[in-house]
Amino acid sequence: MTLSVAVRWRREGDFVLDVNIDLPPSGVTALFGRSGCGKTSLLRIIAGLERIGGAQVQFRGQCWQEGRHFVPLHRRRTGLVFQEHSLLPHLSVRGNLVYGYRRTPPRRRRHHPDAVTEMLGIGSLLDRPVDRLSGGQRQRVALGRALLSSPQLLLLDEPMAALDTQTRREIMPFFSELAGQADVPIILVTHSPDEVQRLADRVVFLDEGRVTRIESLKQALSHPDSPLFFDQGAASVLTGRILPDREDGMLRFGNDRLQLLMQADRPAAQAGITRLSIQANDVAISRQALDGISVINQLPMVIEKIEAFRPGRVLVAGTLADGQRLSAEITERSCRQLALEGGQTVYALIKSVALLD
């Protein structure tokens, strides 16, 4: 019951895509790597958009490609969301949404157009021509359209890469809600560590056409030299949920043993998010709980290990009250002055404004 792909393909020039992977067909799998590492080609092979001789693709016991056997695109029932401009321009928003729905046999339909429209907040756009939508609206329609074809596998090809930061922030909650629902396995092609941290359950790292490693998100975040940290530095992901009852007008996120306060006015905060991504350099460490400081979130944490990170910096990784891991990036000097060492209990200080940005 897996998605297996085996392919060796020499593309124009000297680029070789050489991949042989088995992935559990559940949750969100990110294909992560720089542009040109072959992640989109891999996605296209899985979708059936690219027919490469000798490739083998199997999904949940169905053979999609092997030898001369090739299941064409429209029989694989995979939902695709591309980077941009994939709406059919001669159809309205409604026409796009129901294009796949109409072609899905009624017994296979898992979603109703009304429900999807409401979930994605596109009810007011239904009669609009698609060239009068903003980038974020377009991607929501593309996502809804893919969902309404009730796919058995959802393939997202950098769905947020073409959006500006503001729009990405608006649309991310829809993707994370979808990722959290887990009723369809998702393959997400991305070069954004942020998207991986917010959406993925496991990461396939690709480099120059080869898979360098496959790890759970937790593992991927646990070593300081992870490729996820190359651009924006180290980060941790905390899972939880938005708790009922606000405190001083701020939202509470976490579970019964761990709570963080965050601002309620962020678009992401309205939706049912289940993950927070926290940059390690937004976290400070204190030996005691502090009064008279603007930082609201002070979480007790047991230090697990201290590792050299960048020159002059160390990464302090610890376990929080509920067993989740958090990393703080501090200077070597602070580390020495505080005499930090494994097993110590310290306080992780997180500014709430740093959350969700």
Place this chain on the structure above:
Amino acid sequence: MFGLAPEDWQAIEVTFRLCLYTTLILLVIATPIAWWLAGGRSPARVVVQAIVALPLVLPPTVLGFYLLIVLGPRGFVGGTLESLGLHHLAFTFEGILIASVIYSMPFAVQPLTEAFSSLGRRPAEVAGSLGAGIVDRFFTVILPLTKGGFVVAATLTFAHTLGEFGVILMLGGSIPGETKVLSVLIYDHAEAMNYEAAHRLSFMLMVFAFVTLFVVYSITRRFEVAKV
């Protein structure tokens, strides 16, 4: 009407039948060829592109000559037909129809290739991923998005077939009601010093050609404006 003789009417009928059939057949044949030319990566593309464009540069007599050989009683196609108890295709309407299809091929393939190239593969890929089969994809996505290209291809094919002369004369001769098209009839009229009849038909063709091209160019203009 218009002072036309029955012979003229017969030629008009043959001509329009030829143009109509050629256009319909070519739209069916040219569409997959153009799609493949617009998207394929294979080196065979260039070869096919060159073959399709051959009628643009060859003298019509060359094409007509080879078709006469192939389709005639001793040619590969004509001979096979004869041995099956059928008639060979030289000097028949079917023969000049095949010739027209080949001769006007570039006028159908090139506008369609251009339309498909500028459309890109994405819409068809999207439709496929949403469960649409190839025919479904063509009629619900590709055709509506490239109808400008189809209008141009159809009109140019029709108009170009109307202007055919050399190929038909070589392969079809001048058999009334079968292969005698307008262009050939005008030639016959002129040969017989019947200038008045030749002038009438020539003028009609000229007006028709102008109106056709005028309509095509206004339509393509509208499609281009609509795209922006």
